[in-house]
Amino acid sequence: MAASLLVLISGSGSNLQAIIDATQSGILKDKAVVKHVLSNRKKAFGLERAAKAGIPTSVHTLLPYKKEHGDEEGRRLFDEELGRQLVEHNPSLIVCAGWMHILSPIVLNQLSAHNIPIINLHPALPNAFNGIHAIERAYEASRQGKINETGCMVHWVIAEVDGGKPIAIQRIPITQDDTVDSLEAKIHAEEHKLLVQAIHDIVTGAVPRP
Numbered sequence: 001m002a003a004s005l006l007v008l009i010s011g012s013g014s015n016l017q018a019i020i021d022a023t024q025s026g027i028l029k030d031k032a033v034v035k036h037v038l039s040n041r042k043k044a045f046g047l048e049r050a051a052k053a054g055i056p057t058s059v060h061t062l063l064p065y066k067k068e069h070g071d072e073e074g075r076r077l078f079d080e081e082l083g084r085q086l087v088e089h090n091p092s093l094i095v096c097a098g099w100m101h102i103l104s105p106i107v108l109n110q111l112s113a114h115n116i117p118i119i120n121l122h123p124a125l126p127n128a129f130n131g132i133h134a135i136e137r138a139y140e141a142s143r144q145g146k147i148n149e150t151g152c153m154v155h156w157v158i159a160e161v162d163g164g165k166p167i168a169i170q171r172i173p174i175t176q177d178d179t180v181d182s183l184e185a186k187i188h189a190e191e192h193k194l195l196v197q198a199i200h201d202i203v204t205g206a207v208p209r210p
């Protein structure tokens with residue numbers, strides 16, 4: 001029985017596309033299927049990618065909650081509903097693939113109560129550039145001579161943002177000739193492979209659950 005994946009996105013969805021391709025004709029064929037794609041942004045191009053592949057999608061945006069209930073209560077209600085929706089799908093695995101929203105304990109507690117694991121793809125090495133704009137921050141650090149490599153990783157998601165146990169890591173050199181765009185392209189190329197392999201290793205049991 002193929003594992004059911006629920007993929008969370010916020011943008012282009014090139015990593016979602018890599019997962020879709022792998023389930024159709026790659027190492028995830030007959031091992032995993034993308035059952036649903038959820039975006040927190042209406043205009044995420046990844047929604048079009050999913051629709052083209054015949055995958056059901058939904059959008060869950062924070063702004064309406066903030067407008068009606070204020071920032072703090074709005075975020076709490078948003079997270080409460082998000083957790084409910086994720087649990088309702090009852091996936092084998094949730095994959096954050098460019099999901100740009102910090103998941104509060106309100107969400108994570110609901111997932112752990114239903115034993116639903118969740119992973120995240122991050123465009124940096126463990127404990128290097130946690131959070132957003134990681135590629136730009138790594139590039140800037142390299143121009144300051146502080147680092148000569150960065151990378152990407154897939155990790156289990158915990159409350160501490162990007163602090164979860166790494167599942168897969170790929171180191172990527174930063175050369176003097178690199179621009180931020182060339183570095184981003186190198187990282188994206190490696191991410192597509194790393195994420196698919198990590199999902200494969202999880203759904204086949206090669207990587208034990210945390």
Ligand SMILES: Nc1nc2c(c(=O)[nH]1)N[C@@H](CN(C=O)c1ccc(C(=O)N[C@@H](CCC(=O)O)C(=O)O)cc1)CN2
Nearest residue numbers: 099100101102103120122131132158159160161162163
């Ligand atoms: N509890 C966790 N939530 C999330 C994790 C995690 O490890 N633990 N990983 C992130 C993905 N991510 C980096 O890999 C990340 C995404 C977004 C943010 C962030 O600061 N988001 C802001 C909004 C930013 C924006 O909309 O541009 C926010 O949520 O207020 C940090 C890290 C996914 N979630």
Ligand SMILES: NCC(=O)N[C@@H]1O[C@H](COP(=O)([O-])[O-])[C@@H](O)[C@H]1O
Nearest residue numbers: 011012013014015098121122123131
């Ligand atoms: N902190 C989270 C974060 O920065 N995630 C990054 O968003 C991009 C999504 O690309 P995609 O939409 O083309 O898959 C990826 O580079 C992923 O590592």
